[in-house]
Amino acid sequence: MTSINRIERILEGFDPVKNGLDGDFVLTKLTAMKGCGCKVPRDVLLQLLQTFKTDLVINNDEIDIGLDSCVIPLRHPGLRLVQTTDFFYPLVDDPYIMGRITCANVLSDLYAMGVSECDNMLMLLGIAVDLNETQRDIIVRLFIQGFKDAADEADTKIRGGQTVRCPWLLLGGVASSVAHESEIIKVDRAVPGDVLVLTKPIGGQVAVNSYEWIKNNKGKIEELGLDSSKIRKAFQQVCEQMSRLNRNAAKILHKYEAHSSTDVTGFGLFGHSENLARVQKQQVEFVIEKLPIIEYMDEIADRMIEKGGEGFRLFQGRSAETSGGLLVAMSMENAQKYITELSALDNAPAWIVGRVIAKTTDSFASIAPDVVRLSIPSSI
Amino acid sequence: MTSINRIERILEGFDPVKNGLDGDFVLTKLTAMKGCGCKVPRDVLLQLLQTFKTDLVINNDEIDIGLDSCVIPLRHPGLRLVQTTDFFYPLVDDPYIMGRITCANVLSDLYAMGVSECDNMLMLLGIAVDLNETQRDIIVRLFIQGFKDAADEADTKIRGGQTVRCPWLLLGGVASSVAHESEIIKVDRAVPGDVLVLTKPIGGQVAVNSYEWIKNNKGKIEELGLDSSKIRKAFQQVCEQMSRLNRNAAKILHKYEAHSSTDVTGFGLFGHSENLARVQKQQVEFVIEKLPIIEYMDEIADRMIEKGGEGFRLFQGRSAETSGGLLVAMSMENAQKYITELSALDNAPAWIVGRVIAKTTDSFASIAPDVVRLSIPSSI
Numbered sequence: 001m002t003s004i005n006r007i008e009r010i011l012e013g014f015d016p017v018k019n020g021l022d023g024d025f026v027l028t029k030l031t032a033m034k035g036c037g038c039k040v041p042r043d044v045l046l047q048l049l050q051t052f053k054t055d056l057v058i059n060n061d062e063i064d065i066g067l068d069s070c071v072i073p074l075r076h077p078g079l080r081l082v083q084t085t086d087f088f089y090p091l092v093d094d095p096y097i098m099g100r101i102t103c104a105n106v107l108s109d110l111y112a113m114g115v116s117e118c119d120n121m122l123m124l125l126g127i128a129v130d131l132n133e134t135q136r137d138i139i140v141r142l143f144i145q146g147f148k149d150a151a152d153e154a155d156t157k158i159r160g161g162q163t164v165r166c167p168w169l170l171l172g173g174v175a176s177s178v179a180h181e182s183e184i185i186k187v188d189r190a191v192p193g194d195v196l197v198l199t200k201p202i203g204g205q206v207a208v209n210s211y212e213w214i215k216n217n218k219g220k221i222e223e224l225g226l227d228s229s230k231i232r233k234a235f236q237q238v239c240e241q242m243s244r245l246n247r248n249a250a251k252i253l254h255k256y257e258a259h260s261s262t263d264v265t266g267f268g269l270f271g272h273s274e275n276l277a278r279v280q281k282q283q284v285e286f287v288i289e290k291l292p293i294i295e296y297m298d299e300i301a302d303r304m305i306e307k308g309g310e311g312f313r314l315f316q317g318r319s320a321e322t323s324g325g326l327l328v329a330m331s332m333e334n335a336q337k338y339i340t341e342l343s344a345l346d347n348a349p350a351w352i353v354g355r356v357i358a359k360t361t362d363s364f365a366s367i368a369p370d371v372v373r374l375s376i377p378s379s380i
Numbered sequence: 381m382t383s384i385n386r387i388e389r390i391l392e393g394f395d396p397v398k399n400g401l402d403g404d405f406v407l408t409k410l411t412a413m414k415g416c417g418c419k420v421p422r423d424v425l426l427q428l429l430q431t432f433k434t435d436l437v438i439n440n441d442e443i444d445i446g447l448d449s450c451v452i453p454l455r456h457p458g459l460r461l462v463q464t465t466d467f468f469y470p471l472v473d474d475p476y477i478m479g480r481i482t483c484a485n486v487l488s489d490l491y492a493m494g495v496s497e498c499d500n501m502l503m504l505l506g507i508a509v510d511l512n513e514t515q516r517d518i519i520v521r522l523f524i525q526g527f528k529d530a531a532d533e534a535d536t537k538i539r540g541g542q543t544v545r546c547p548w549l550l551l552g553g554v555a556s557s558v559a560h561e562s563e564i565i566k567v568d569r570a571v572p573g574d575v576l577v578l579t580k581p582i583g584g585q586v587a588v589n590s591y592e593w594i595k596n597n598k599g600k601i602e603e604l605g606l607d608s609s610k611i612r613k614a615f616q617q618v619c620e621q622m623s624r625l626n627r628n629a630a631k632i633l634h635k636y637e638a639h640s641s642t643d644v645t646g647f648g649l650f651g652h653s654e655n656l657a658r659v660q661k662q663q664v665e666f667v668i669e670k671l672p673i674i675e676y677m678d679e680i681a682d683r684m685i686e687k688g689g690e691g692f693r694l695f696q697g698r699s700a701e702t703s704g705g706l707l708v709a710m711s712m713e714n715a716q717k718y719i720t721e722l723s724a725l726d727n728a729p730a731w732i733v734g735r736v737i738a739k740t741t742d743s744f745a746s747i748a749p750d751v752v753r754l755s756i757p758s759s760i
Contacts, residue, residue, distance in 0.1 A: 070540035072500045074558050079456060081558055085502045085542050120452045122465045122554065124504075160450035162465050167547040174502065174554050178454050178461055 003149040006100055007380050010239045014094035020138050026215065027093045027139065030128040030169040069109045071184060082179050084109035086265075087124050087172020091208050091322060092239055095139045098171060099146020100243035105265070105323035106173040107154055111250035112263040112326055114185030115177045121151055123161035126170025143171065146243075154245055185253050190260035190280045190329035194356040196288070197335050199249045199342060200241045200325030201376040202269050203297030206312050207231070207238040208322075210300055224303040230296040237294050237378035241348070242323040248345040249326045256334040256341075264324035270317030270365055272327060273354075277364035286329075286365045288317060288354040292374040317367060329356050348379050383529040386480055387760050390619045394474035400518050406595065407473040407519065410508040410549040449489045451564060462559050464489035466645075467504050467552020471588050471702060472619055475519045478551060479526020480623035485645070485703035486553040487534055491630035492643040492706055494565030495557045501531055503541035506550025523551065526623075534625055565633050570640035570660045570709040574736040576668070577715050579629045579722060580621045580705030581756040582649050583677030586692050587611070587618040588702075590680055604683040610676040617674050617758035621728070622703040628725040629706045636714040636721075644704035650697030650745055652707060653734075657744035666709075666745045668697060668734040672754040697747060709736050728759050 016025040069084040086106045090098050103121070110118055123144070127136055151158050161173070177183075210231045213220040221228060246263060253261060262276045273286040291298075293314065301311030301319075312319040330338060332352075339350045351374065396405040449464040466486045470478050483501070490498055503524070507516055531538050536555075557563075590611045593600040601608060626643060633641060642656045653666040671678075673694065681691030681699075692699040710718060712732075719730045731754065 070500065070502070072537075072539060074499055075497070076456065076459060076558065079459075079558065081461075081499055081556060083500055083502065083540060083554075083556060085504065085540065085554055087504070087542055088544060117455070119454055119461055120450065120463055122450075122463065124465065124467070126550075157452075159452060160463060160465065162467055162552070164468060166550070170506075170546070170550075172542070174463075174465055176461060176463060176556060178456065178459065178558050 003152060004096060004145065006097065006149070006243050007240065009094065009096060010236050010243070011380065014097070016093075019142065021135060025135065027090045027095060027098065027169070028212065030090060030130065069113050069115075071113065074178070078180055080179055080181055080184060081176065082110055082113055082115050082184060083174070083176045085124075085172065085174040087170055088322070090169050090171065095142035096146040097239055097243055099143040099148070100150045101323050102171045102173060103147045103150035103154070104243055104245050106175045107150075108246045108263040108265070108323055110175050110177055111246040112261050113187060114250055114253040114258065114261070115179050115183055116247055116250045117179065117183070118154055118156040118175050118177050120160070120176050121156055121158045122174040123147055123158050124170070124172035124174070125161065125163045126166030126168065127163060128169040129165050129167055139169070147173070150243070150245065154247055185258055185261060187260050187262065187276070188279050188281050190277070190284050190356045191282055192284060192356055192358040193331070194259055194329040195332050195335045195352045196273070196286060196354040196356065197328045197330065197338060197350055198264070198269070198292060198325050198353040199246065199328075199350040200244070200264070200348070201292040201294050202264070202317070202319060202321060202324070203234075203294035203314060204238045204242065204321045204324060205319045206297040206300050206314055207234040207294050209312070211235040224300065224307065226300060226303070227296070233378055234294050234296050236380060240378070240380045241325075244346065244348070246326050249342055252338060252341055253328065256330055256338040258328045258330045260329035262327050264321045264327050266320045268313070268318040268320055269327065270367065273317070273365040276327065283359040284356050285359045285361070285363060286354060287357055287368055288365065288371060289368040290351060290353045290372045290374055291315065291317065292351045292353065292376050295375050295377045298373050298375060315373075325350070349376065383532060384476060384525065386477065386529070386623050387620065389474065389476060390616050390623070391760065394477070396473075399522065401515060405515065407470045407475060407478065407549070408592065410470060410510065449493050449495075451493065454558070458560055460559055460561055460564060461556065462490055462493055462495050462564060463554070463556045465504075465552065465554040467550055468702070470549050470551065475522035476526040477619055477623055479523040479528070480530045481703050482551045482553060483527045483530035483534070484623055484625050486555045487530075488626045488643040488645070488703055490555050490557055491626040492641050493567060494630055494633040494638065494641070495559050495563055496627055496631045497559065497563070498534055498536035498555050498557050500540070500556050501536055501538045502554040503527055503538050504550070504552035504554070505541065505543045506546030506548065507543060508549040509545050509547055519549070527553070530623070530625065534627055565638055565641060567640050567642065567656070568659050568661050570657070570664050570736045571662055572664060572736055572738040573711070574639055574709040575712050575715045575732045576653070576666060576734040576736065577708045577710065577718060577730055578644070578649070578672060578705050578733040579626065579708075579730040580624070580644070580728070581672040581674050582644070582697070582699060582701060582704070583614075583674035583694060584618045584622065584701045584704060585699045586677040586680050586694055587614040587674050589692070591615040604680065604687065606680060606683070607676070613758060614674050614676050616760060620758070620760045621705075624726065624728070626706050629722055632718060632721055633708065636710055636718040638708045638710045640709035642707050644701045644707055646700045646702075648693070648698040648700055649707070650747065653697070653745040656707065663739040664736050665739045665741070665743060666734060667737055667748055668745070668751060669748040670731060670733045670752045670754055671695065671697065672731045672733065672756050675755050675757045678753050678755060695753075705730070729756065
C-alpha cells in the first residue's frame with residue numbers, strides 16, 4: 001500500500017462515488033458534533049476532575065491534567081513517559097483526510113512538549129452503527145490509511161487500539177514517547193518580555209462549518225450573502241493545515257529555547273493561552289495582539305455578528321481549532337529565527353501574535369484593544 | 381476522598397435515589413450495547429486491519445495487533461513500552477462499580493503479559509448527551525472515583541485523558557508500562573502437554589443480560605421461568621469478578637513459568653483461546669475440557685436453547701466476558717501450584733479448564749465432546 005499525497009487529495013476534493021460510496025453519502029452526518037468542538041467545556045471538566053485533585057500528586061515534574069500531554073517519571077533513571085490521547089468525530093467528508101487529521105491532532109500534544117519522537121500510537125475507532133458493511137469497509141480502510149500515512153510521516157508506528165460500535169463515527173488515538181528528560185521542553189518558563197508565536201492561522205471552525213452550510217444549509221449561505229467559492233478555498237486551506245504535522249514546529253523548539261508551548265485545539269487561541277499562562281512559574285499574562293485568520297473567515301464572522309450572532313466568537317479567540325498550530329513563548333530574537341526556519345521547513349507562514357507581560361489583573365490572557373486581524377491566504 | 385469498599389457496595393446494590401438521582405434512572409439505558417459485547421467481531425476487525433498488514437513490521441518481539449497489549453522496543457536498551465487501550469459502554473447501573481470495572485478491564489491487558497506494574501493510565505470518557513447537568517456530575521464523579529480506587533489498588537495513577545460528548549456514555553482507558561524485557565512474559569511458548577488455567581468463571585454476559593431482563597423485560601423472565609433472586613446473586617458475583625484486578629494472577633505468572641497467557645474478554649473463552657493458539661511458536665491446539673460457569677447461568681442458557689435460542693453461545697465459549705479472567709498455559713505441576721497460590725491471594729477459585737495438544741486439524745481451538753460444566757457459586 002503506497003501512501004497518498006495529502007495535498008493532491010485535498011485539492012481534488014472528495015467524491016463519494018469515486019470511492020465506492022453513494023453520491024449522497026456524507027461522512028460528517030455520522031455525528032452531531034464536529035472535531036474538537038465536541039470537547040466538554042474546560043470549566044466543567046476541571047470541576048468534574050476535582051474528584052482527583054486532593055489525591056493527585058501534581059509536582060513540578062508533572063503537568064496538570066488539564067494540559068496537553070502528561071509527563072510521567074519512570075522507574076528508569078532520566079526517562080519520562082510522555083503520553084496523550086484525543087478522540088472526536090468526523091469534521092470533513094474524506095475519511096482519508098480525516099485519518100490524517102486525527103493522527104496529526106493526537107501527535108500534536110507530544111509536539112507541544114518539544115517531543116518529536118513518538119514511540120507508539122494506538123488507534124481508537126468507534127464505527128457508526130448506521131453504516132452498512134460496504135460503507136463501513138470503505139470508510140474504515142480509508143481512515144486507517146490516512147492515519148497510517150500521517151504516522152509514517154511522523155516516523156512512528158501504530159501498534160494497537162480498540163474498535164467498538166458507536167452511534168457516531170468516533171475517531172482518535174493515543175501517542176506515547178519514552179523520552180529522556182532533556183527531550184522535553186519545560187513549558188512553564190514564560191517571562192515578561194517574551195513574545196508569543198502561532199504556527200497555524202485560526203478560523204478552522206468557521207471554515208469547517210461554513211463548508212457544511214454549502215452542503216446542508218444553503219439558506220444560511222444566502223442569508224449571509226456568502227461566496228461559496230471562497231468557502232471552498234478556505235476549506236482546502238483548513239484541511240491542509242489540520243493534516244499538517246506540528247513536528248517541524250516541535251523539533252526546533254529546543255534550538256530556539258522556547259520557554260513555554262502548547263497546541264491550539266478545542267478551547268481556541270484564547271482558551272489555550274489562558275490555560276498555558278495559568279501554569280507558568282512566574283505570574284504572567286498572555287496578551288494577544290494579532291489574529292491570523294484563514295482568508296475570508298473573518299468576513300463570515302463579521303456578517304454573522306452583523307446579523308446578531310456571535311460569529312463563532314472568532315475575534316475573542318474562542319473559536320475551536322482542530323489540529324491547530326503551536327502557541328510558543330520565546331524571546332523576540334529567537335522568535336524571528338524560529339519563524340524563518342519553520343516557514344522554510346513547512347512551506348507555510350507563522351506569526352508573532354502577542355507578548356507575555358507581568359500579571360497585574362485577575363486575568364491570565366487578554367486580547368489587546370487594538371488587536372490586528374491578519375487575513376491569511378492558502379499556501380496550497 | 382476515601383476509597384469505597386467494592387464488595388460492600390456490590391452487596392448493598394445501587395440505589396439511584398441515595399446517590400442523588402431520580403428513582404427511575406438507569407445508567408445502562410445510556411447505550412444500546414453492553415460492555416465488551418460492543419466489540420467489532422474479530423474477523424471483521426482483522427479484515428479491516430489488512431490495510432496495515434503489508435506495512436506493519438510484525439517480528440518476534442512485537443505482538444500481533446489482534447492481541448491484548450502491544451510491546452514496543454524502545455530507544456533505551458532492555459526497555460519495552462507495553463501498552464493497551466479499551467473502551468466500551470456501561471453494563472451495570474452503579475457508575476462507581478462501572479469505574480472499577482473499566483479500570484480493571486484496561487489493566488487486564490497488561491496483566492495478561494505478566495506486567496504487574498502500570499506506569500500511567502489515561503481515562504477516556506464520552507459523556508452521554510442525554511444527561512442533564514446534575515446527572516452528569518453525579519455519574520461522572522462516581523465513575524471517576526471507581527476508576528481511581530481501582531487504579532490505587534493497582535499502585536498506579538491516572539494522569540491524563542480525554543472527555544467528549546457522545547450519544548452513549550462511553551467509558552475507557554489506556555494503560556502503559558515501561559518495563560524491562562524480563563518483566564514481560566513470552567506469551568507464545570505453549571507446548572503440547574501444557575494445561576490451560578482460567579482464573580474467573582465465564583457467563584458474565586448471561587448474568588448482565590438476565591439482570592437487565594429483571595429491570596426491563598419481565599416477560600422474558602416469565603417466559604423462561606427464571607428465578608430472579610438467583611439472577612440477582614449472579615449479578616453480584618459478576619460485578620465482583622469484573623471489578624477484581626487480574627494483578628495477582630499476573631504477578632505469579634513468572635514464578636510458575638507460564639508459557640502463554642491472555643485475558644478473556646469480548647470474544648469469549650473460545651475466541652480468545654483460538655486467538656492465543658494461533659500465535660504460538662509451536663503448532664498447537666487449545667482443547668477446552670471444562671467450562672466453569674457462574675452459578676445458574678448454565679441453567680438460563682439451557683432454557684434459552686430449549687426455546688430455540690442460542691443461549692448466548694455460552695456452551696460454545698462464545699459468550700462475551702468483560703474484565704474476565706486470565707487464560708494461561710503452563711505445565712500441570714506448575715498449574716496446580718499457581719491455582720493454590722492465586723486462590724489464597726484473591727480469595728476466589730481458579731481451574732484447569734483444558735490442555736494444549738499438537739495441532740492435527742485446521743482448528744486452533746476446540747471444545748472437547750465430553751466437556752464438563754462446573755457451576756461456580758459466588759464467593760462474596
